[in-house]
Amino acid sequence: MTNDPAIPEREPVSRPEASTPNEPGEAGSFASVPAETSATVPAEAAGPVEASATVPAEAAGPVEASATVPAETGDPAEAPAETDESAAATEPSGSAPRSRGRRIAGLITKIISWIVIGAAVLLIVAFVLVPRVTGATPYTVLTGSMRPNMPPGTTVVVRPIDFDAIRVGDVITYQIASGKPEVVTHRVIAVNVTQDGPRLQTKGDANPAPDPNPVRPEQVRGKVWYWAPFVGYLSQGIQSDTRTWVARGIGIALIGYAAVVVVGAVRGRARRRRETPEPPASH
Secondary structure (H helix, E strand, O other): OOOOOOOOOOOOOOOOOOOOOOOOOOOOOOOOOOHHHHHOOOHHHHHHHHHHHOOOHHHHHHHHHHHHHHHHHOOOOHHHHHHHHHHHHHHHHHHHHHHHHHHHHHHHHHHHHHHHHHHHHHHHHHHHHHHHHHOOEEEEOOOOOOOOOOOOOOEEEEEOOOHHHOOOOOEEEEEOOOOOOOEEEEEEEEEEEEOOEEEEEEEOOOOOOOOOOOEOHHHEEEEEEEEEOOOHHHHOOOOHHHHHHHHHHHHHHHHHHHHHHHHHHHHHHHHHHHHOOOOOOOO
16 A cells, blocks of 8 residues: 555635625625625626615615605696686586576567567557558547546547447547537447437546536447557657558567567577587487
């Protein structure tokens, strides 16, 4: 056997441990490395992912806080738009009562206009056209002898009638003196037969005594057909021819106004129909 020369024992070589991250809770050589030392590590050695992974929790906190700020406050540029939208959304609710009030006021105005037009047309027809067509004559009561049914200012329309057809209770218009224009409208209270022929006894409804003179056939202008209180005040002081022209002018003006109102109503209805959206078709 040969004896090998004794090989001297070598000192164990101590190698630094790999710079791997320590497990949580374990103390390592890098646990006490200051933040300044890790900050000087080149970017090539650390890499972008590892560098971001070594960001302390304290540094990440403000980032998270700043990340949540835009979510709470929102984009400043979008805030006015949202405000405008909310204002626009609330505007119709405030304007709805106003538009409804305008529609009601317009409807009331139209109703009043039609009432006035209808009344004026009715008066013109009743006291101008009908008397002309039928041969009747309108008169205006000036005194209160026929109160309360025919107060002063009442317009009566008198239609011609045969003397023999007059009965007690009829209201007639007759001349005070035969051939004179002044007339009286009173009620017949008696029909008397005399040697000179029949005579009428008349009396005003508000008068205490009958008229002193009997009425002869040639004095009678006719029997009251119909009347309207206070209409006579509108025509007093206007001559017959002038009254006719005034009535014609008023009639033409009323017809024109009625045409304007009708055309305006039709156009307004058509405009509202165009502005109102059509409902979606159901399938």
